[in-house]
Amino acid sequence: MSGLDDVIAAETSLSEVDGLNGRLVICGYRLEDLAGRTDWENVLNLLGGRMLPESAALRERLGMARQRAFAETRWLDDGIAALSITEGLRALMARLPDGEDQETALLLAAAPSVFVPALIRCKRGMAALPPDPALTHAADMLAMLHGRAPRAEAVAALDTYLVTVSDHGLNASTFAARVVASTRAGYTSAVLAAIGALKGPLHGGAPGPVLDMLDAVGSPEKAGRWIGEALTRGERLMGFGHRIYRVRDPRADALKAALARLGAAGDVDRERLALAEAVEREALAQLKVKKPDRPLQTNVEFFTALLLEALGFPREAFTGVFAAGRVSGWLAHAHEQIEGGRLIRPQSRYVGPKAA
Missing domain, CATH: 1.10.580.10 (Citrate Synthase, domain 1)
Known part of the structure; x- marks a missing residue:
C-alpha cells in the first residue's frame, strides 16, 4: 500500500x-x-x-x-x-x-x-x-x-x-x-x-518556504492576486493543508495564539504580521472556491515560520x-x-x- x-x-x-x-x-x-x-x-x-x-x-x-x-x-x-x-x-x-x-x-x-x-x-x-x-x-x-x-x-x-x-x-x-x-x-x-x-x-523542511512565500507576495494588497496566480499555475501554497487533518490543525491555533501574545508584547514586526494575516485570509478563501473537495486549512507550518522568525531563528x-x-x-x-x-x-x- x-x-x-x-x-x-x-x-x-x-x-x-x-x-x-x-x-x-x-x-x-x-x-x-x-x-x-x-x-x-x-x-x-x-x-x-x-x-x-x-x-x-x-x-x-x-x-x-x-x-x-x-x-x-x-x-x-x-x-x-x-x-x-x-x-x-x-x-x-x-x-x-x-x-x-x-x-x-x-x-x-x-x-x-x-x-x-x-x-x-x-x-x-x-x-x-x-x-x-x-x-x-x-x-x-x-x-x-x-x-x-x-x-x-x-x-x-x-x-x-x-x-x-x-x-x-x-x-x-x-x-x-x-x-x-x-x-x-x-x-x-x-x-x-x-x-x-x-x-x-x-x-x-516545510516551514522555511512559508517565509519565502510571504517574501514573494510582498504586501497585503498583493496577496489575493499572487495566491490566485499561484493556484492557477498548480502550485502548492506552503502552510495550508495536511495529510492527516481533515479540519483545522489544532497546533496552528496554539501557535497563532502564541504569536498574538508575542505581538502584543511588541516582539513581532507589525507589517510582517499584517502580511501573514492577509495571505492566510486570501488563501483560505480561494482554496475553498478552487478546491472545494479538499479540506485545505492552515497548518502548523504557517505559524511556525512566523513565530520562529520573530524569535530570531533564521529560516x-x-x-x-x-x-x-x-x-x-x-x-x-x-x-x-x-x-x-x-x-x-x-x-x-x-x-x-x-x-x-
Whole structure:
C-alpha cells in the first residue's frame, strides 16, 4: 500500500492524532491544555515515563545534560560549519554515545537545544555560548542564541512551540526512530534516523518556504492576486493543508495564539504580521472556491515560520528547532518500542517480473 495509509503499525500510549475532528492528545491531555500553559520540560516528563528521572529532578538533570552536550561543540569545525544546520546537527548528534540508559536519553533530549544555537552562531562567525543550567530549557536555548537573557514573552512563545511539536503520532521521523529502536541499536541511533527523516522537505523542511512565500507576495494588497496566480499555475501554497487533518490543525491555533501574545508584547514586526494575516485570509478563501473537495486549512507550518522568525531563528534553522522539540517524542517512542521487544519487520508484495 503506497504510503502505508491507514495501516496500524504500533500501539502507543503517547499521543493520539484525530484528523477528522482536529484533535491532538498527548499522554491523555489535549494539546490546548498543554500549549501555552506548561513548559517543554513538563511535557518531556509526561512522555518520558520511566525512561527519565522523576519530575522533581528532571529540570536540574536536563540542565546538566545541556552542559555535557556543549562540550561536544569543540568538534564544530569548518567542515561541520559548511554543512546545512540540519546536517550539522546530525553530525554533532552522531558523536554522542549510544545506549538505552537514562543518561543517554537525557543527553539526547538536551543536545539539539545546544547544538542548533551553536551552529547558527558559528555560521555567523561568532563563538558558541555555554548553557546556563539554572535556566529553563527554552530560556537557555534563546540565551545561547542571542547572548542575552530572553524576555519572558519570548520564552513562553518558544515553550509553546516546543510543546506543540513534542509528539504527533506515527509521523515519518517517529516511525523511523521506532524501526531503529526495535533493532536494539540504541537511543542515539534511533534519534539519528529520525533526524534523517526530518531533513526531508516533505516533513520537517516545510516551514522555511512559508517565509519565502510571504517574501514573494510582498504586501497585503498583493496577496489575493499572487495566491490566485499561484493556484492557477498548480502550485502548492506552503502552510495550508495536511495529510492527516481533515479540519483545522489544532497546533496552528496554539501557535497563532502564541504569536498574538508575542505581538502584543511588541516582539513581532507589525507589517510582517499584517502580511501573514492577509495571505492566510486570501488563501483560505480561494482554496475553498478552487478546491472545494479538499479540506485545505492552515497548518502548523504557517505559524511556525512566523513565530520562529520573530524569535530570531533564521529560516535555515527551523528544522533544527523542530528537532529540539520533537526529540522528546522520538525518545519516548523509541523507549516504548524497546519495552515492547518486537522487531519491526513488515512484509512487501512483489510486483516485478516473474522468474523463468
